[in-house]
Amino acid sequence: MLTPPPSRTRADLAARLPDDQARAWFAEALADASRAATAPQGPPAADPATASEAPPAPAPGHPVWQSRFVTAGRHCGPDAADDVRTLLLIEARADTETLTRLYREGSAPERRAVLLALPFLVDGPGATPLVDDALRTHDTRLVSAAVGPYAAEHLPPHAWRHAVLKCLFTGVPPAAVADLARRAAGDAELARMLTALAAERTAAGREVPRDLRHALTLTGVPNEEP
Amino acid sequence: MRIFDPHIHMTSRTTDDYAAMYASGVRAVVEPAFWLGQPRTSPASFLDYFDALLGWEPFRAAQYGIAHHCAIALNPKEANDPRCTPVLDELPRYLDKDSVVAVGEIGYDAMTPAEDTALAAQLQLAADHGLPALVHTPHRDKLAGLHRTLDVVRESALPVERTLLDHLNETTVAAAADSGCWLGFSVYPDTKMDPDRVVAVLRTFGTERTLVNSAADWGRSDPLKTREVADAMLAAGFTDDDVDRVLWRNPVAFYGLSGRLRLDVPAPDALHEGNSVLRGGE
Numbered sequence: 001m002l003t004p005p006p007s008r009t010r011a012d013l014a015a016r017l018p019d020d021q022a023r024a025w026f027a028e029a030l031a032d033a034s035r036a037a038t039a040p041q042g043p044p045a046a047d048p049a050t051a052s053e054a055p056p057a058p059a060p061g062h063p064v065w066q067s068r069f070v071t072a073g074r075h076c077g078p079d080a081a082d083d084v085r086t087l088l089l090i091e092a093r094a095d096t097e098t099l100t101r102l103y104r105e106g107s108a109p110e111r112r113a114v115l116l117a118l119p120f121l122v123d124g125p126g127a128t129p130l131v132d133d134a135l136r137t138h139d140t141r142l143v144s145a146a147v148g149p150y151a152a153e154h155l156p157p158h159a160w161r162h163a164v165l166k167c168l169f170t171g172v173p174p175a176a177v178a179d180l181a182r183r184a185a186g187d188a189e190l191a192r193m194l195t196a197l198a199a200e201r202t203a204a205g206r207e208v209p210r211d212l213r214h215a216l217t218l219t220g221v222p223n224e225e226p
Numbered sequence: 227m228r229i230f231d232p233h234i235h236m237t238s239r240t241t242d243d244y245a246a247m248y249a250s251g252v253r254a255v256v257e258p259a260f261w262l263g264q265p266r267t268s269p270a271s272f273l274d275y276f277d278a279l280l281g282w283e284p285f286r287a288a289q290y291g292i293a294h295h296c297a298i299a300l301n302p303k304e305a306n307d308p309r310c311t312p313v314l315d316e317l318p319r320y321l322d323k324d325s326v327v328a329v330g331e332i333g334y335d336a337m338t339p340a341e342d343t344a345l346a347a348q349l350q351l352a353a354d355h356g357l358p359a360l361v362h363t364p365h366r367d368k369l370a371g372l373h374r375t376l377d378v379v380r381e382s383a384l385p386v387e388r389t390l391l392d393h394l395n396e397t398t399v400a401a402a403a404d405s406g407c408w409l410g411f412s413v414y415p416d417t418k419m420d421p422d423r424v425v426a427v428l429r430t431f432g433t434e435r436t437l438v439n440s441a442a443d444w445g446r447s448d449p450l451k452t453r454e455v456a457d458a459m460l461a462a463g464f465t466d467d468d469v470d471r472v473l474w475r476n477p478v479a480f481y482g483l484s485g486r487l488r489l490d491v492p493a494p495d496a497l498h499e500g501n502s503v504l505r506g507g508e
Contacts (some may be wrong), residue, residue, distance in 0.1 A: 054471065064321075067322065070319075070322050070323065070324075071322060071324060072324075072484060073325075073488075074324045074326035074486045074488075078324075078488055105319060107277075107280035107281060107323050107324065107325065108280060108281035108282075108284065109324070111281070137281075137282070138282075139281060139282060139285045141285065206461075225402075
């Protein structure tokens, strides 16, 4: 599991928010999440005396910070929403059960944030069904978030190789695939799959993507030039 | 020319439609939840549909440079099926989502007691969630349906200024205009309204609270009808500013009541190389 980002990241993120109203909302949301982490048994109530804007009522039994997680886009802007949502999950120390529910009930941007948070929050392979789900989509926002450090650590070889191919198919750059060089090194099966894909492209009269040649090189497996 | 189609069912359309819409000037759409042609039999199939409106469909639209928002609701027709009505209990969590800008489409189909209940409950949900409502007027017995709709709207917690009455025509527009609601006209190849009739209505009732949509779906319909109306308005002597008001500023004002409208989608060429992907992939 990766170490959560340092507090400096929060200051950087706050500085990127569109205005003071968004920064106030972000600070309150982080405080809500932090309270949930320290008192995970009960959903904490928002303090009306300090809330600059009351968050929507949470779903029954769900803490306030989860409503903040859902509505982060309209309060912080779509560009910062990924980072804000991911930090809320980390701050609340969301467990696998919570992450799974937030993913399943989430819009695509919410699902993306859950995927981005996995390496900071989940130790074992318990969240791989979420990664598998995202990799079955053709939504590159989800595919690119699914192939991060958590997938590099926990996806079994067959699923990981298909994830790499999926990226090549959907135009997700190899740079999005965490630990590509380490996992690809010496992977003869991945090399075979990449070579076959290149042959298929060539047979169709289509160009072999540069990214594919790059991935094939990383395998280090001797092969005929596709 | 910039066009906002405030009522279109893109789930039923192809990527060719998205490309043609972009070429015609369409830069934003709202997709209200509706009947899929084949009746649903459980809340679960609604949830998958709503998830598509919050996931796959905005992704598809963005690839063609079009901002996609949605309205979520139990539609009037399926409000009559007790196998479907439990989906009402699931709506609150959807109505909190960032890209949900209205409750809709709600209203009457056959004007049954079950439709009364669903309409009233969903107008209340709109009020509770700070959302406006897209209210469809029925295809059959339309004028009576409009009056019954207005009665329910007036009794609800949702102000008329946050209500859009859709599928209006010459027989219903006067009563709808008197109500203070926003006025929606759907333009179809054969049925509902056509561009010249919309122009005639605009001459009488003005551009102030009028929206025009294609309501394109899986039936005989045309996602470029909004552009045809814009061209017909110009040919009839309306100004560029009038066109911009009806086909852009009015839908922005109406759905902007949600506080959730985001219209800054990159042009398709910028996105095709993975703009949004790179943002998260780095």
